[in-house]
Structure formats: structure tokens, C-alpha cells
Amino acid sequence: MNQLYDFAIIGTGAAGSVLSYFLSQSGASVCLLEAGKNIPAGQYPTNELHANSRLFWQGGMELNHQANLLFLRGKVVGGGTVVNQCLLDRFDQIAIDNFKQHSGISWFNSQELNQHYCQIEQHLRLEVIPKQYWNGNAHLYAKGFESNQLKYAPLRRGQNQCHNHKANDCIVCLGGCNRQSKQSMTVTFLPKALQQNVHLIDQAQVQQIIYGKPQVVVYGTKNNHPLQVRAKRVIVAAGAIGSTELLLKSGFGQSLPALGKGFFCHPQHMVFADMPEPVDAHKGAFQALKSADPRFRQQGFKLENVFGGPIATAMMKSGYGISHHQFMQRYRHLACIEVAIQDENAGQIKLTRKGQLRIHKVLSDLDQQKVNAGIEQIYNIFSSLRPNVIYKPHMPIGLHLMGGCTIGIDPNQAVINENFQLFGYDNIHVVDSSIFPCAPGINPSLSVMALAHKASQVILDLAGYQPVTTHSKQPTWLEEAL
Template sequence: MLGGLPKSSCRVVRMPDQDIFDFIIVGSGTSGGVLAQRLQHAGARCLLLEAGKYYKTDTFPENEVDYSAQLFWGGGLEFDTQCTMGFLRGKCVGGGSIVNQCLLDRFDNVALDDWKAVSGVDFFTAEAMEPLYAAVEADLTLVTLPEEHRNRNAHLFVRGLERAGIGWAPLRRGQSDCATEHGNDCMPCLGGCRRGSKQSTLVAFIRRAEREGLTIVPEFHAARIEHRNDGVTVSGRNGSGAAFFQGRRCILAGGSFGTTQLLLASGFKECLPALGRGFTMHPQYMTFAEFDEPVDAHKGAFQTVKSADPGLRGKGHKLENVFAPPVSVAMLFARGGMELQEFMLRYRYLACMEVAVRDEASGELAIDRKGRLRVRKQLTAQDCARRDDGLRTVRGIFESLGAKRVFQSPLYFGLHLMGGCAIGTDPTRSVVSPDFQVHGYKNLYSADTSIYPNAPGINPALTCMALSHRLAVLLAQR
């Protein structure tokens, strides 16, 4: 069960014109950051609302426990109704882009063709997406991680994949100056990059927009939206109580959970039957392996390579070179006392690989009577077969590399939360039109990951930025 919403305090008050924003953007993450910068730069008066706090590079929490508690919803981890899958989502100015790994991939034709077929949206083609990707990439520093950045975990990954005849490729990451060659470790930047190197939307977009006059209100939890012909009122709570803002238009950028929950709590389900449907998450399964020699998988650039193999793409999963910080690893294998101590003494000897499944199961996002989000999702037989195939491959790879023992994380995770407000041409099966307008509500828009019509099987953030850029261009033209 996820965090509850405050009771509505929605009042429509006639405001003086200067207090009405051209755009209210709810959520300051991957989508909201791009939209705020683009629209503010185009001359609009924008308000960026964010439930989380506003941290700067020198004020990010200093350790893993503090950053989990302060930068994530649910104090670190949220769960589905069955408590079988854990969800991670950022809650701070910059949202997911502050806590993510900033691996920025374009979608391939497999993902785009599938989206086009299921949504009926005709710009889901490589040609139409090309200028959108190029426009956001132009504002980011992107690095295809070179061989010298690979740590031993990555070397094991590459050697293992090559032995198994699986194709691989270096990852492309948004970063400007990580200084790993001078001994800097990237793992702590999952709690906010203190070097300002990671290309979060805070670094690449929001600060620029702020210099151009963007108004940011952090620690404001939007609870309800009222749509009228002449504008939108967003009401909610900040530290000192109920508050509301008025805008000519509102853009929902709260992510899959945030945007869906806000629309559900505001009573839109009645007119939008597809609201809350189609939740996907790329379930991720970590397999650890213990070696005789230290692996130091937490050192340097801890994630530098991925599988890139048409065979695995066809099978519906991919393999990633990943690791997790010590408190998270300890919590996954939560044994106490001496057992935990001995386990953690082996932390440096652990390697890790992850299977990320392109899930076809369509979960459902709903709210309970108190407005709290409920996530229901059951993997299909095909999802489980994809998972099992990936896990078998990983175990085989680790065994071929001489691992002393191979063991799996007892919990699996959703880091790529998608859907709930799918884009599409048919208002009975989708929530947002191809113009990103909520069907039937002319002043309400969204281009965040809630609009994803199904799981692409590829890192979602760059496409979310590209679609947000497209929405900003459409709105600026109007």
C-alpha cells in the first residue's frame, strides 16, 4: 500500500490574472524537467510542483540509509498488494532522474512498431522519433562508456557473455565528469550525484529553466485536479496545510504511479475507462555469485555493459551488468548476527548480473477509499518463461566463470514503472490522445511514462524526454 493522499481542499476562486500560470506541471522528474525548461524558454509562465524536497549537489543526503528514506517514495521501497514485487521511484526535484543510473537508450524498431500497432499513434516510427531524440540529446552530455571504465564485475560479464555466444555492447550514460579514473565511485550517485556529473533533469534542464524565471514549489503534494473550460485548479498540501494553484493548462508529469493516482483521486475514471490499466515495469531479477578473488563490483563505474543480442531481444529479456550498495544487499539477504556479518565480509567477492524482463502482463493501478494507490499485477506464464530462461542463462554463465556459489535475490524489483494512462487513438482503450491531451479535457496533458502503451524492453527515460519535448513543441506552437 502506498502513501495516502490528503483530503481534497479544492475551491475555485477567481484569481487575479498575474496569479494564473500558463502551465502548471505536476511532477519534476524526467518528463516534468524537460517540459518546464522547454515551455519556460518559449516564454510561458510555468509552475513546477513537486511532492519531494529540493536538494542541490551539496545537500543530497550523505549515506545510503538517509538517501533511501529521503529521496524515494515509501521511504525507500513500495510494494504491490501481494508484497511480491518492490518498486523504486524518486521523490525529489528531478524525480527519477536524480536516483536513476541515467542509461539513455533510444528505442529500436521492435519497441516502436509494437507501440504503433497497439496505440494507433503514427509518430512511433524511427524517422519521426529521430528529431525528438536528437533535440533532447543535444542538451545532454552522453558518454558511451569505454573499456577502461569497466570494473571486474563488468569484465566477468563480458567474458561470460562471450563464452555463451551472447552479443553485448557498452552502455551509453548521461554524465559529464565522473572522475572514475581518479578513484571516484559512481554507486553513491544513486542517492544524488554530488559532482553534478550525472545528467539528471535537475542538472540538464531545471536549473536552466529556473534562471529563466521558472517557479518551483517543492514539498507540495498535489491531491486533486479540477478541470474547467477556462483552466485547471490543482489543490493539495504543503508543509503548512492545504493550498491550491491555478493555471490555464496543466501537464501531469508525476510518473506512472503519480499521474494515475492523481487522475483517479480526481474522479476521472468515470469518463476514462482505461485509466489505471496497462501497468508494466520490466521486472528485474538480480543473481549474485561469489568468487575466490575480490570482484569489487561496487567500485568505479559500476554499470558499463549490457547484453545486445537479437536472440535475447526476441526471447523478451535482457541481461545487465549491475550491483547494489551494501545496505540494500544486506537487506535482501536479511539474516542477523554473525551470519549477516560473515555474509557482508564477502561483499567485495560478489559479482552480480540482472535479468530484465519485457513484461506482457498488464497490471492495474487503483486507489482505495483513502486515496492510497494499490498496485495489482500478476506475471503471465510467458513473463515467467522469459524470466526463467534469463535466470538459467545467468546461472550457466557464472558457473562457467568458476563461481563458488550462485544465489538469487529473494525479491524482484520494478524500477521502470510505466502505464496507467496509455496513449492511443481510441478513448475507450487509452487515456491520452496522440497530442498528449487527456481524452475529452482540453486543458490537461501528459507525456510522462504513465502514457507508455506497453513495456518496450528498453530503458525508458530517453524516450520519455523525447515525448515531453514533442509535447512542449506542440504547446508552444499553440
């Protein structure tokens, strides 16, 4: 491609699509590259197995180096917002203070971030699921919390009237929402960006970034044919693992010693209980409630009611043979509560000598203590509901992938500076969850979008463009959700 773009963005997830919209809004030319396929609305796979194989990297089976921690990351236009991202909470003061402390960056403060949250929330529908639309699993969750005198609260979800489809099997949203209710990038920021002449290239396997002035060159392939994109500035927004891997393969690790370090993932354990009566946790809105007890936040974990399809549920049960068969026969009777921890033991993303990706990530003793504390609470909650049996969790899952390209002020400890630039490379930026300096303990997607808005203003200013600011008053429906 001979065109010289103002910006080339690698990745179409929560950061990339938001960036493409706000950058193009100022009149800049933008090329948006995505490794996954652009799937038209309403055509996401409804079969769980097909969704895993077509919408996730490695078919949804990406493991750490010890093969005891499973990572899930989307490989589709819209990225992780298509296969996850329904829960959209702002960071609390604890998370913001931790980011400021670990990074040393002054604009990590509530006043600064609030304006960016407001700019993003204008483009989203945010709802909570009212009690009349709770499913059986949510009712059991609430009853168990009340029996143990624990506080719970509704989850703030990025969705548009999804609860009106009470009888539907809403677990399909983990493989893409064909009703276009979930506020993924494919129904929010990306269509608006494409209307502003953003050039989207899907199935683009980016392999290398070559730094230069006045342009940066992105090399890769599309449909096994060579692909080359030139831009004045390149923004890497391929997620914690994708962005880090690409920068390592491009050789930036030689001058950036912190590249690949500081990887976090909010490890999550699903605890199942076999109840005497059918729960039918697979029907209706499957994720409605969260723990709201401040003691849990202080201890570094949270509890949510959640469930999974038959394949995902089968993977969460250890063992095989007759015991596993009997477990799955009781699928309709299973209730589930998930514990997710704020992990403190940072992992590292590396490349082998052959250039293959390897993720070193284990739970420390302190992390395991958080897991155990959360599981103990779940056992108490389930025990008060008189289940037939409670199943010990099997393999943790990492859904919120963060770090690897940490933001900070010290090039020996961080990868990008406060202007989202790679240290030493002023026209290469990183904007996504890979810049997180620590684990927030809160779902990161909304904050990734807010940081992308912040980054768009900074980058436009550096490039000599005037950022466009939209009306920031929260609409009535959002005030009600909050």
C-alpha cells in the same frame, strides 16, 4: 496564489523539467510543482539509508498488493532522474513498432521520433565507459560472455567524465550524484528552465485537480499550508504511479475507464555469485556493459552488469541469521548480473475505498518464462567463471514504472489522445512514462524526454504559441558516443 499561469506542470522528472524548459522558451508562464525537496547541488545524502528515506517515495519500500515486487520511484526535485536515469538508449524499431501497434497513433515512427531524440541529446552528455575504467564486476561480465560466445556492448550513459573518478564508490549515484556528473534534470534542463523564470514550488503535495474553462485549479499543501495554483492548462508529469493516482483521486476514473490499467515495470532480478577472489563491485563505475545478443531481445529480456550498496544487497538475499551474515561477510567477493524482462502482463493501479494507493501487478507464466530464460543464461555465464556459489534471486525490483494513463485513439482503451490531452478534458494533459501503451524492453528515460519535447510542440500549438526549435545537428562528442 492569484496568478494565472499559462501552464502548471506537476512533477520535475524526465518529462516535467523538459516540458518546463521548452514551454517557457516560447515566452509562456510556467509553474512547476514537485512533491519532493529541492536539494542543492552537492548535498545529496551519501549514506545509503538516508538516501532511501529522503529521496524515494515510502522510503524506497513501495510494494505491490502481494508484497513480492518492489517499486522504486524518486521523491525529490528532478524525480527519477536523480536516483536512476543513467542509461540513455533510444528505442529500437521493435519498441517503436509495438507502441504504434498498441496505441494506433501514426507518429510513433522512427523518422518522427528521431528529430525529438536529437533535440534532447543536444542538452546531454552521453558517454560509454572505456575498458580501462571497468571495475571488477564488468571484467567478469565480459569474460563470462566471451566464454559462452555471447555478444555484449557498452552501456550509453548520461554522464560527464564520471569514469575519471575510477577509485570512487560510484554507487552513490543511486542516491543522487554530488559530483554533478550524472545528467539528471537538476544539471541539465531544470537550471535552464529556472533561468527563463519558471516558478518552482517544491514540497508541494498535490491532492486534486479541478477541471474548468478557461482555467484548471490544482489543490494541495506545502508545509501543511493550503496551496492553490491556477493555470490555463495543467500537465500531469508525476510518473506512472503518481500521475495515475492523482487523476484517480481527482475523480477522472468515472469518465475514463482505462485509467489505472496497463501498468508495466520491467521486473529486474539480481543474481549474485560468490567468487574466490575479491571483485570489489562496489568500486569504480559499477554499471558499464549490457547484453547485445539479438536472441535475448527476441526472447524479451536483457542482462546488465550491476551492483548495489550493502543495504540494497542485503535486501536481495533471502533468509536470515547466520547464512545471511555469512553472505554479507563476502560482500567484496560478490559479482552480480541483472536480468530485466519486457513484461507483457499488465498490472493495474487502483485506489481502495479509503482512497489509499494499491498496485496490482504480478508476473504471468510467460513473464516468468522470460525471467527463467535470463537466469539460465546468467547461471551459464557465472558457472564458466568457477564461483564458490551462485545465489538464486530473491525479490524482483520495478525501476522503470510505465503505463496507467495509456495514450491511444480509443477512449475506452486509452486515457489520453495523440495530443496528450485527457479524453474529454482538452486543457488537461499527461506527459510522462504513464502514457506508455506497453513495455518497450529498453530503458525509458531518454524516450520520456523525447516525448516531452514532442508534447511541448503539440501543446504550444494548441495554446497559440510558436514552438522554438534549436539546432539539431549532433555535436562531435555525441557522434563518438553513438
